[in-house]
Amino acid sequence: xxxxxxxxxxxxxxxxxxxxxxLAGDTSAVTAPGQxxxxxxxxxxxxxPISVCDWDTGQLSIIYKVVGRGTAxxxxxxxxxxxxxxxxxxNGYDLPLSGNHPLLVGGGVGVPPLYGLAKRLIAQGKRVxxxxxxEHADNILLADDFRALGASVILxxxxxxxxxxxxxxxxxxxxxxxxxxxxxxxxPMLRAVYDACRTSGQFSFEERMGCGFGAxxxxxxxxxxxxxxxxxxxxxxxxxEIVW
Amino acid sequence: xxxxxxxxxxIELDNPIIPASGTFGYGYEFAELYDINILGTFSFKGxxxxxxxxxxxxxxxxxxxxxxxxxxxxxxxxxxxxDEELPKLGRVFHKPIMAxxxxxxxxxxxxxxxxxAAQEQVGxxxxxxxxxxxxxxxxxxxxxxxxxxxxxxxxxAVTKKPVIMKLSPAAADIAAVARSCEDAGADGISxxxxxxxxxxxxxRRAPLLANGTGGMSGPGIFPLAVRMVYQVYExxxxxxxxxxxxxxAEDVLELMLAxxxxxxxxxxxxxxxxxxxxxxENMPAVMERYGIKNITDIIGGAHHG
Numbered sequence: 001x002x003x004x005x006x007x008x009x010x011x012x013x014x015x016x017x018x019x020x021x022x023l024a025g026d027t028s029a030v031t032a033p034g035q036x037x038x039x040x041x042x043x044x045x046x047x048x049p050i051s052v053c054d055w056d057t058g059q060l061s062i063i064y065k066v067v068g069r070g071t072a073x074x075x076x077x078x079x080x081x082x083x084x085x086x087x088x089x090x091n092g093y094d095l096p097l098s099g100n101h102p103l104l105v106g107g108g109v110g111v112p113p114l115y116g117l118a119k120r121l122i123a124q125g126k127r128v129x130x131x132x133x134x135e136h137a138d139n140i141l142l143a144d145d146f147r148a149l150g151a152s153v154i155l156x157x158x159x160x161x162x163x164x165x166x167x168x169x170x171x172x173x174x175x176x177x178x179x180x181x182x183x184x185x186x187x188p189m190l191r192a193v194y195d196a197c198r199t200s201g202q203f204s205f206e207e208r209m210g211c212g213f214g215a216x217x218x219x220x221x222x223x224x225x226x227x228x229x230x231x232x233x234x235x236x237x238x239x240x241e242i243v244w
Numbered sequence: 245x246x247x248x249x250x251x252x253x254x255i256e257l258d259n260p261i262i263p264a265s266g267t268f269g270y271g272y273e274f275a276e277l278y279d280i281n282i283l284g285t286f287s288f289k290g291x292x293x294x295x296x297x298x299x300x301x302x303x304x305x306x307x308x309x310x311x312x313x314x315x316x317x318x319x320x321x322x323x324x325x326x327d328e329e330l331p332k333l334g335r336v337f338h339k340p341i342m343a344x345x346x347x348x349x350x351x352x353x354x355x356x357x358x359x360x361a362a363q364e365q366v367g368x369x370x371x372x373x374x375x376x377x378x379x380x381x382x383x384x385x386x387x388x389x390x391x392x393x394x395x396x397x398x399x400x401a402v403t404k405k406p407v408i409m410k411l412s413p414a415a416a417d418i419a420a421v422a423r424s425c426e427d428a429g430a431d432g433i434s435x436x437x438x439x440x441x442x443x444x445x446x447x448r449r450a451p452l453l454a455n456g457t458g459g460m461s462g463p464g465i466f467p468l469a470v471r472m473v474y475q476v477y478e479x480x481x482x483x484x485x486x487x488x489x490x491x492x493a494e495d496v497l498e499l500m501l502a503x504x505x506x507x508x509x510x511x512x513x514x515x516x517x518x519x520x521x522x523x524x525e526n527m528p529a530v531m532e533r534y535g536i537k538n539i540t541d542i543i544g545g546a547h548h549g
Contacts, residue, residue, distance in 0.1 A: 001276060003517065040515065045462055046306045047515055070306075086517070208302040210311060211514035215269045217289070217318045218304035220297065227297055227318065232273070 001088055001213050002029035006037075008081045009059065011074075016138055017066045018109065019075050022059060029088025030055045032095075033117035034184070034204050034236045037062065038212035040084040044070050047086065049212045049231070051184070051204070053112035053142075054119060060087075063112035063141065089212050090235045093117050093202050095124065099179025104130040104151075105168050105193050107185030111141050113204060114184055118151050129154065129178065131171035133189070137161035169196045181239070191244055201239040205230050246531045247538045248524075250284070252483055252506050253406030253431045255340055255367050257284035260496060260539060261524050264487050264510035265290050265344035265370065265410075266315065267461075270329045274513070275336040278521045284506060287342040287370050288325075288333070291360065293352050295321035299377060300454040305443040310462010310489060310511050312441050314455035316377040317346050322356045330365055340367025344410070346375055347395075350385075354398040361403035370485075371399055374412030374437035376459045383437075386412045389424030396428035408432035408485060411476075413439045413465070418472050419479035426480045433476055434485035434508065436469050462511040463489040470502050477503025477544050491519065493526040497534065501546040 006023035014020050023037075030037075030052055037060070038047040048070050050062040066072050077083075093113075098121055106114045111132050118128050130146045133156040140162065146153045154171040155163030164170050168185070169192045181201030183193045190203050207230040210216035214232030221228055223241040228234060248259040263274075265287040271280050280286070298318035305312040320329065333341065343360040347353035357369050373386030373395055385391045392409065399407050409425040411418055413436040422433045438459025443452040451457070469488025476484055486499035487508025496507045512519035527539075536542055 001273075001517075003277065044306065045308070045310050045511075045515060046304075208304045210304045210313060211517070213517060214273045215267060215517075216304070216313065216514050217266075217269070217298065217315050218313055219301065220315075220318055221301065222297060 001086055002026065003084070003086050005082050006085045008077055008079050008083065010079060011077055014063065014141060018063060018139070018141060019066070020061060020063050021074070022061045023083065023085070024059050027055045027058060027060045027087065030060060031088060032092025033120060034092035034113045035088055035090045036212070036235065038086040038089055039074070041070060041073050043073065046210065047212060048074065049089070049209050051113040052116060054116040063109060065109045086212060090231060091233065093182055093236055095120060097180055097200070097202070098126055101127045101129070101178050102180045102182060103172070103175055103178035104128060105172060105181060105183040105185070106130070107133045107168055107189040108135070108139070109141070110185030110189070110204070114182065115142050115145060117182055118146055119149055122149050122151065128152070129175050131156065131168050131175055133157070133168035133171060135159065168193060172196050194239065194242065194244070197239065202236050203239060203242060204235045205237060206235065246528045246536065248527050248531070250505055250540055252485070253368060253408065255406070257506060259284045259524055259527060260500065260504070260506040261520050262286055262342065262485060262506050262508050263513055263520055264508035265372065267510045267513045270333050271337050272332065274517060277517055280337055281339060282524050283520055285339055285342050285367065287344045287508065288329070289319050290317050290344045290346045290372050290375065291319050291322050291325050291356060292317055292346050292348070293322055293356050295319065295324065302452065302454055303458065305452045305458060307441070307443065307460065307464060309464015310460060311514070312443060312453065312458035312460050313438070314377045314453045314458035316455065317375055322359050326359065326363060330363055334365055341365050342368045342370050344370045344372055346372040348378070350394055350398045353395050354402050357399045358402035361405045366405065368406045368408055369399065369403065370408045370410050370434055371395060372410045372437065374410050376412065376414065376438055376440040376457065377455060383412045383414060386421060387415050389420045392421045393424045393428035396425045396430045400429040406431035408434050410437055411435040412437045413468055413472055419475045422476045423479045426482050430482060432483045432485065433480060434487065435476060436465070436472050436488040439465055439468065461489065463491055465489045466495060470498060473499055473504050474502040474546065477547065493523050493530040496523060496527065497530065497536070497542065500539065500542050501544070503544045503547065505543055
C-alpha cells in the first residue's frame with residue numbers, strides 16, 4: 001500500500017453511466033492485476049475503492065459505474081484534479097497459475113480488471129479467451145480492447161442484443177478447453193461461474209469496505225481456511241477456499 | 245519547546261494520542277506506513293474468549309459525518325491474540341499496549357482480562373461495556389450503573405493493572421454509569437463508543453447493514469463526545485480517555501479542555517491512515533498557537549467554578 005496524489009488526465013464516459021478515468025502519478029505500489037485503489041473524494045467520508053483496469057509506470061486507469069452520489073461526484077471531476085489515493089491495495093491475480101490457455105470470465109464492471117490481466121498473460125505468450133457479459137449492447141465494455149490485445153472474445157448479453165443471448169455461463173459453454181479460470185463480477189455471477197468451472201481458478205469478490213487496507217474488518221468473509229478480509233487477503237480468492 | 249506528555253493511570257505517554265480499538269487492528273497495517281512507536285499507545289482490536297466472525301456483511305455504511313459499522317467484535321479469540329498477535333505486535337510496537345476486552349458474561353470479562361493482564365506488553369485494560377453491535381453482551385452491561393459496576397468489580401478482582409471502562413453514549417445517564425464504575429474501583433473511563441444508527445438502501449427498501457443497526461462514528465459525533473466528556477469529568481475524579489470523531493490536533497485540545505487526559509482517534513484512521521501521525525506532528529504548533537506549554541495544564545480547563 002502506498003498513499004499518493006494522482007492527477008486526473010482523462011475522465012470520459014464509455015457507455016451509459018460508465019466512465020473511464022486515467023490517473024497520473026506514482027503507480028509503483030500496483031504490482032498485480034486485480035488490485036484496487038481507494039480514492040478520497042471531497043465531501044465524502046469514506047474513500048471509494050475501484051479496481052485497476054490497467055497501469056504502467058506513471059499512469060493507471062479505472063473504469064467505474066455511477067451507482068450513487070459518490071461515483072456521480074467522481075464522474076464530474078475534470079482533468080487536472082488531484083486525488084488523494086491509496087494504491088496497490090489487495091492481493092490481485094496470480095499469473096503463474098494460468099497454464100497455456102486461461103479463460104477469463106467477467107460481467108459488467110467486473111470486466112475491467114480482467115483487461116490488465118489479459119494484457120499481461122498475452123505478453124507471456126498465453127492464449128487468452130475472454131468471456132464477457134453485459135445486460136445489453138449499450139453496456140458493452142472493452143470488447144474491442146480485448147480483441148486488440150489478441151484475446152479471443154466471447155460476448156454475451158442478457159437480452160441477446162449482441163453476441164450470445166444469456167449469461168457468461170452460456171458463453172463459457174462455447175469456450176472449449178481451458179487450463180485455468182480467472183473471474184470478476186457480481187456475486188450471483190461468480191457463483192454460477194464457480195458451478196460451471198471445470199478447472200481451478202481465482203475469483204475476485206466485492207464487499208462494502210471501511211478502510212480498504214485491512215484495519216476495520218468491515219469486509220470479512222468466511223473461507224475454508226478461516227476468515228479473510230476482502231480488502232487485504234482478497235479481493236481475489238482461490239476457487240478451492242470459497243465458502244458460498 | 246512544548247511538552248506533550250501525559251500520565252494515564254500511572255503510565256507516562258509521550259503524547260495523549262491513542263488509536264481507538266477496532267480502527268487500528270493489531271497495528272501492522274499502519275506500521276507499513278509509519279513508525280507507530282510515535283503514538284502514546286494504542287488500543288487493540290476488541291478481544292473475546294472465543295474467536296468471533298462478527299455479524300454478516302454488509303457491515304459498513306457511510307453518512308455525511310462519518311461511517312456506521314456493524315462488525316460485531318470480529319476477533320481471533322484470546323488464545324490466538326496471546327499466542328500470535330501479541331508476539332507479532334511486539335516486533336513493531338515497543339510501548340505498553342492497551343488491551344481492549346469484550347464479553348457476554350461477567351465471568352468472560354474477568355477471564356479474558358486476567359489472561360491479557362498477565363502479558364507483559366499490556367499496560368492497561370480497556371473494558372468495552374458499550375459495543376452496540378452484539379446481542380446479550382457489550383452495551384447491555386454499560387447501559388446501567390449497577391451492571392457496569394459488576395463488570396468493573398469482577399475485572400478489578402483479577403488484575404492490578406489499570407482498568408479503564410469504555411462507556412456508551414446510548415446509556416440513559418452516562419455520568420451515573422461513570423460514577424458507578426469509579427465507585428467499583430475503575431482506574432479510568434473511556435468514552436464515547438459508537439452511537440447506534442441506521443441507513444436504508446433505497447433499491448432494496450431495507451436496512452443497508454445486514455445487522456439492521458450499526459455504530460455511528462466519525463466527526464459527526466464529535467460534539468456529542470465533547471459534551472459527554474465534559475459531563476463525566478464533573479462526575480468522576482479518575483482520568484478520562486475522550487474519543488468520538490477526532491480528526492485534528494485542535495480536536496485533541498478541545499476534548500482535553502472538556503476533561504480528557506488522553507484522546508482516542510477512531511474513524512479518522514480508516515479514511516486517512518496517517519491521521520494519528522499528522523495529529524502528533526501538528527500538536528506542538530497548535531499548542532503554541534493557543535499558548536500551551538504543558539498539555540497536562542489544559543485537562544478540564546473548560547470547566548470554570
